[in-house]
Amino acid sequence: MMRTKSSIFCDLALLLVFAAPPxxxxxxxxxxxDKNSPVTLTGVVTKMEFMNPHIYFYMDVKGKDxxxxxxxxxxxxxxxxxxQGWRKDTLKPGDAVxxxxxxxxxxxxxxxxxxxxxxxxxxxxxxxxxxxxxxxGSGSNSGKY
Amino acid sequence: xxxxxxxxRASIGPAMTLLVVLPFVCACGGRAASGNSQAxxxxxLNGVWSAPFTPDIxxxxxxxxxxxxxxxxxxxxxxxxxxxxxxCLPIGPARGIQAGIMPFQIVQTxxxxxxxxxxxxxxxxxxxxxxxxxxxxxxxxxxDSIGKWEGNTLVIDTVGLNDRTxxxxxxxxxxxxxxxxxxxxxxxxxxIQWTVTFEDPKFFTEPWSVTLPITRQNTEIMSYSCEExxxxxxxxxxxxK
Numbered sequence: 001m002m003r004t005k006s007s008i009f010c011d012l013a014l015l016l017v018f019a020a021p022p023x024x025x026x027x028x029x030x031x032x033x034d035k036n037s038p039v040t041l042t043g044v045v046t047k048m049e050f051m052n053p054h055i056y057f058y059m060d061v062k063g064k065d066x067x068x069x070x071x072x073x074x075x076x077x078x079x080x081x082x083x084q085g086w087r088k089d090t091l092k093p094g095d096a097v098x099x100x101x102x103x104x105x106x107x108x109x110x111x112x113x114x115x116x117x118x119x120x121x122x123x124x125x126x127x128x129x130x131x132x133x134x135x136x137g138s139g140s141n142s143g144k145y
Numbered sequence: 146x147x148x149x150x151x152x153x154r155a156s157i158g159p160a161m162t163l164l165v166v167l168p169f170v171c172a173c174g175g176r177a178a179s180g181n182s183q184a185x186x187x188x189x190l191n192g193v194w195s196a197p198f199t200p201d202i203x204x205x206x207x208x209x210x211x212x213x214x215x216x217x218x219x220x221x222x223x224x225x226x227x228x229x230x231x232x233c234l235p236i237g238p239a240r241g242i243q244a245g246i247m248p249f250q251i252v253q254t255x256x257x258x259x260x261x262x263x264x265x266x267x268x269x270x271x272x273x274x275x276x277x278x279x280x281x282x283x284x285x286x287x288x289d290s291i292g293k294w295e296g297n298t299l300v301i302d303t304v305g306l307n308d309r310t311x312x313x314x315x316x317x318x319x320x321x322x323x324x325x326x327x328x329x330x331x332x333x334x335x336x337i338q339w340t341v342t343f344e345d346p347k348f349f350t351e352p353w354s355v356t357l358p359i360t361r362q363n364t365e366i367m368s369y370s371c372e373e374x375x376x377x378x379x380x381x382x383x384x385x386k
Contacts (some may be wrong), residue, residue, distance in 0.1 A: 028200070028225035028314050030383045051374035053233070074377070079247055079263060079367040105382045 029102075032074075033112040037103040041071060041111075045095040050078050050088040055126070057091050057113075059099065073099055073113040075126035084125065095119060181352045187273075188297040188331035190258065195248040196339060200314035202243065205355045210317065216348035223316030226383045229309055233371035235267050235286040237310030238303055239325060239341050243355075244313050247369065248362045258292060258299070263366045271301050278304055284321045286310060298330040312343065320347035335361040 029035070042063035053073040060068050075081060091097065096119055101111035113126040203209050213221060230236060236245055237336040247263035256274040271290040282289045282305035289305040303325040309319055326343040332338050337359040 004364060027231040027377055027381065028384075030384050031225045031228075031231070032377055049374055052369055053371045053373070053375060054377070056374065056376060067267065079369060082367070083364060105379050106380050108380065110380060113260070 006035075031111065032104055033102045034105050035102055038100070039103050039111055040098065040100050042098040043071070043096070045091050045093055045097060047093060048068060048088065048091045050086075052079075053077055053083065055086075059097070068131075069109055071099075072108075073101060074110065075113045081126060086124070090118075090124070091116065093143045187253075187255075187294045188299070189253065190251045190299065190329060190331065190337065191253050193248050193250045193366060194337065194359045195362050196243045196244050196357045196359045199243040199355075199357065202313040202317055202355055203277055203315070205357060206353065208347075210343070210353050212348045213346075213348060213350055216318075216345075219318055219348070220316060222385065223318060224383050224385045225314060225316060226381055228311060228314060228316070230311075230371075231378060231381065233265065233375065234309065236262065236264050237312075238269055238287050238290070238306070239327070239343075240310060240312055241267065242270070242327075242339060242341070242359070243357055248364060248366065250366045261366060263369055265371050266369050271299075273299075276280075278302070284308075288323075288325070298328050301325070301327040301329065303327070318348065319343070319345045322347050329359075332358075 027044055034050070040054045041059065041061045043059040045057060045059050047058040049056040055078050057073050057075070059071050059073065061071050062068050078086075098117040100115045100117075101113045104110040104112075115123050116126055162211040167326050189236045199205060209220070210216070225231075241249065241260070241264060245262055245264035249263060250261040252259045252261065256272070258271045258273055260271070262268060267287070269287045269290060269294040273292045274296070275293075276291060278289050278291060281316055284307040286307060286309070288303045290303040292299050292301040294300075304323075306319070306321060306323045306325070308319060308321045308323075322345050326342040326344070328338075328340040330338040330340070338356060339359045340354055340356040342352050342354040343349065
């Protein structure tokens with residue numbers, strides 16, 4: 001579990017990935033989110049919950065009408081993304097970020113977070129892609145942690 | 146007399162120490178030899194492991210399982226909305242291996258082997274002391290498991306499962322007649338070939354098997370509480386009418 005800053009940075013660098021529906025441990029993607037409703041939102045982080053069974057974070061997004069809406073974003077399980085390099089303070093209140101994701105089917109201001117673009121330009125996967133490498137049986141997750 | 150008592154006590158002391166320490170010595174001693182695939186009686190399966198996440202177990206099979214008409218009808222109407230994991234219920238013995246997303250740890254002693262799932266911090270105990278299944282086993286989430294070694298392969302037989310777990314996220318179900326046979330074959334120090342055979346006369350016309358590679362993970366089991374911050378259920382929608 002002991003990780004050097006450089007190894008964490010390497011992990012993060014590996015996570016410059018493109019948006020894809022994240023896979024969840026606790027429920028299927030399709031029962032909550034619509035893969036046909038992609039969304040890209042830019043705003044300011046207001047809260048981070050690095051907790052099970054999924055991380056949640058919240059972001060104020062200003063609309064074209066000037067009205068601010070607080071969106072909720074769900075990511076992968078904290079254990080999974082911890083192993084990908086995330087930490088509790090990877091996103092902090094006040095951070096200006098851009099999120100790519102998929103809206104909830106119930107029409108609320110909730111989305112599955114696929115990637116987050118940080119102020120420094122890095123784009124991180126917030127799903128569970130590294131472990132959830134698919135059913136290929138290729139062992140592609142070997143040594144990923 | 147007292148000298149005899151002393152001698153008895155003196156001889157019991159080291160013996161008790163050995164009884165306590167031996168399982169750990171055996172378990173750890175095996176690790177040193179684990180690179181040798183020719184390991185005799187039992188391979189060393191200790192460690193933290195993970196299989197490729199397989200949310201649809203029909204994918205590695207290449208087709209749907211050989212459903213009975215009842216099994217096919219159940220699968221046709223099954224909805225991820227009803228996945229027991231969304232209710233934070235236990236993941237079950239095979240799904241915990243192939244679709245838990247998170248790794249699991251195997252702790253091995255001569256008489257038993259424990260599989261500790263990070264997912265919901267559930268666990269399996271596999272008895273390897275030669276016992277049989279109880280005659281009247283009550284159905285439980287992880288069933289009754291006994292194991293025996295065939296060379297470097299641990300063969301685990303599991304019965305006594307309830308019908309409340311799923312085999313995967315896609316909604317493959319089973320009844321309380323499910324019989325699992327798993328083969329954990331140590332291929333090398335970092336790889337176990339896992340073959341699971343599902344037998345359930347209520348859902349399947351014949352037994353069917355899937356093989357996946359389990360690979361050693363450079364990590365430790367982390368905390369997990371499904372209810373810690375559960376906020377999804379109110380947002381879930383059925384995917385089938």
